Amino acid sequence: MEASRGVANAARSVDIMNATAPPDLKTMRATAIELLRPDDAPDMLPAAGEELATLTDTLRGHLELLIPEVEQAAGRLPENSVTRSGAMYCVGEARGKLRAPELSFAPLAGSVLYARRLARVLAALCDHYETVTSGVVETHWRTAFVRLADHCLTCPTCRAMDDEGANLGLPCETHDRLYDEYREAWARARDGHRRSAEASA
Secondary structure (H helix, E strand, O other): OHHHHHHHHHHHHHHHHHHHOOOOHHHHHHHHHHHHOOOOOOOOOOOOHHHHHHHHHHHHHHHHHHHHHHHHHHHOOOOOOHHHHHHHHHHHHHHHHHHHHHOOOHHHHHOHHHHHHHHHHHHHHHHHHHHHHHOOOOOHHHHHHHHHHHHHHHOHHHHOEOOOOOEOOOOOHHHHHHHHHHHHHHHHHHHHHHHHHHHHO
């Protein structure tokens, strides 16, 4: 009886440790980088076949772990916080990427394009997690991301959908400009994280 109780207590302790352990952002970023180098060039595929499937599954697993962490931490910030708004928007983007193969984009499920989409949103979510848990309010890329998000949420052109509820993807000069600004700022931040990871390796 005592032995059984000891095993049960040990199991509960492991569950508690696993539940409270912070996300392993270093591992998550390293996985994302596998899909995002070199410079997202279409003729430099990072993986194929089983390797790509494994990376995709790993990215999905990381996102499933990180999404609720970011959401909970962001939810503790003031409702008018730019940091909260940016993090919540990224959470929505991440959930959308996870659901994509279940909707009308099933062919994406095993593609490099889909894996890279997961990698980009995972890298962004890692940054948001650090922001909402450390009290850091702004960086250049987050400011650019919030501007892009605000535009996408309010622009009639960007929000236009067909009769089946699929986005029409209409051209929008403002979106393209804000997206380019965000990508440039995010690339600088990503390169900084990559150099930090390589320096500490």
